[in-house]
Amino acid sequence: MKKQIDVAAAIICKENKIFAARRRVGKHLAGLWELPGGKLEEGETPEQCLARELEEELNIKARIGSLISENIFDYGAKAIRLMAYEVKCFSGDFRLIDHDAMCWLALNELNTIEWAPADIPLLDRYKELTEMAVCSSSSKSNGYIQENG
Numbered sequence: 001m002k003k004q005i006d007v008a009a010a011i012i013c014k015e016n017k018i019f020a021a022r023r024r025v026g027k028h029l030a031g032l033w034e035l036p037g038g039k040l041e042e043g044e045t046p047e048q049c050l051a052r053e054l055e056e057e058l059n060i061k062a063r064i065g066s067l068i069s070e071n072i073f074d075y076g077a078k079a080i081r082l083m084a085y086e087v088k089c090f091s092g093d094f095r096l097i098d099h100d101a102m103c104w105l106a107l108n109e110l111n112t113i114e115w116a117p118a119d120i121p122l123l124d125r126y127k128e129l130t131e132m133a134v135c136s137s138s139s140k141s142n143g144y145i146q147e148n149g
């Protein structure tokens, strides 16, 4: 059976935008955009892996939040289990150490770049959860201002 590789990835959010980085030439999936992160090393939790990768790849220190979703994807030569965690707290200046481009995208701009295929269901799920959160907070405020007559 094909080995499945565990990969942790970060949905880094700032001012309602999320961070994407492009895989550089020479790598598997070169030219496609991804969430920063990487393979779990032996004995590492996904959170430890992500904190390490974000510092190694982007020069930022981050507090890893909750698991948003995971997706098993078979690329043929390898299969990965991609786990996406939300990151809302981080510090440091982003530096591209392992990627060749970066961008910040609003949720409605996510489909303007070409993502690694394994990421798409995770981003859809994140969008769904974020829209649900916005919806529930706006229905609360509507309740508050509702008037009779």
Ligand SMILES: Nc1nc2c([nH]c(=O)n2[C@H]2C[C@H](O)[C@@H](COP(=O)(O)OP(=O)(O)OP(=O)(O)O)O2)c(=O)[nH]1
Pocket (backbone or CB within 6 Å): 007, 008, 009, 027, 028, 029, 033, 034, 035, 036, 037, 038, 039, 080, 082, 116, 117, 118, 119
């Ligand atoms: N980091 C990251 N990897 C992703 C994402 N989506 C996706 O399919 N992958 C794939 C690409 C790689 O095959 C694997 C992650 O490994 P990595 O980033 O540590 O890989 P790499 O190609 O630099 O590793 P290496 O084999 O050259 O050491 O997961 C994603 O959003 N983030």
